[in-house]
Amino acid sequence: MSEAAQDSVPRLAPGCRLNAAGGQEDLLLIPEGALRLKGPARAIIELCDGERALRQIVEELTRRYPSDDAARIKTEVMALLAHLRDRGVLQYV
């Protein structure tokens, strides 16, 4: 699958939502169960609100984690979103 364009706007697919924050584990609830989220996955998904473009999501994360390498953040975001899209739980507006 080709990489999504930087101006495309991701959001969770219908029927998918994050569990309540602050629980024992971070989960993405989906029709057939739940996906366990690791590391920054929850923060990334929270930014996929159907308003922000990919570019803005990466910019926001770079602002939040200034010590991290911007290119690496971008790679990580793109990998997570591609995975979620293939899984059918994320789509582009």
Next chain:
Amino acid sequence: MKYQPRALIAEVTHRCPLHCVYCSNPLEMRHRSEELSTKEWSSVFRQAGDMGMLQLHLTGGDPLARADLTELVRAGRSAGLYVNLITSGVGLDGARLDALIDAGLDHVQLSFQDMEEGPANEFAGARSHALKLRVAELIRERRTAFTVNIVVHRRNLERLVEMITFAERSGAQRLEIANVQYYGWAFRNREALLPTREQIARSIEIVEEARKRLKGRLRIDFVLPDYYAKYPKPCMNGWGHQQMLIDPAGRVLPCHAASIIPGLEFFRAPTHSLRWIWEDSPAFNRFRDESWMPEPCRTCERRSRDFGGCRCQALLLTGDAAATDPVCMLAPMHTVIEETLARVNTKGGAPPGQGWIYRIDPR
């Protein structure tokens, strides 16, 4: 908790407008007068949320038969659960669907029996197909998350391509193609429903092609009939490991069919706490670990993956719920499966669909 329950399957009623020849409900169903009240179900959902469960599957029968369904959805959401409605769709109109969505419904699973009206109505024992098509449209218009569920078998597998095409255009995000599992009413109609080996092979090719083509657009879950498998399915992902089912009268069970197993006492949710039933009741612990296992399961390297298969199937096919699931090629009683499949795969051997035994309504 050593075993963390994840999903609660709530059979809120056994009443249903359909009479499907493969219904998974038990042969002995609960009457309306025995059903738990709105308040009792709400208490059950709160307990489930407190135990860390994530998903609530409202099923039946058809949950739409309950006038308080909107309240039940609301109660599930306020308990912190993801609420999935599993329905025939019959009797659902736009206003009721809007109310369910407002109450917090997360997802709808809508069943179809076929893609051709005549056979669809024949398998359902009701003139329901046209109504279902309209309901699919209502769901699509509202952009509600939805799964199309089609139970497949010998008599409709030839229309698998049409089923996938329909799902593709329906607006659903997911298609569940589930081969009949042979319990309850389906077991009584087994010889007419079991597909041939050829049908299975062809259906696997069709689904694989469709999965590639529809990746990222429509997710396809495909359940094969375990009669054709080499090893048993990890039924319910293990007895009392992740899921529990509550019948309309509040009886808490490890699965849809467990009530047929003799010698097990299943307690009711209103009189016992869900946590006690899950953690401490003897029935939930009966097949939970590996101590019950006979050979060859006891020393089999697959025992932690498939848990010896399905206890209900073992009972139905061998008379002993603690036997190795006979679908396993290593099971001492595997010959009962081989004999059944030999009959089904002999030309002219399997009977046509006449003489269906239809599910009766407990109303």
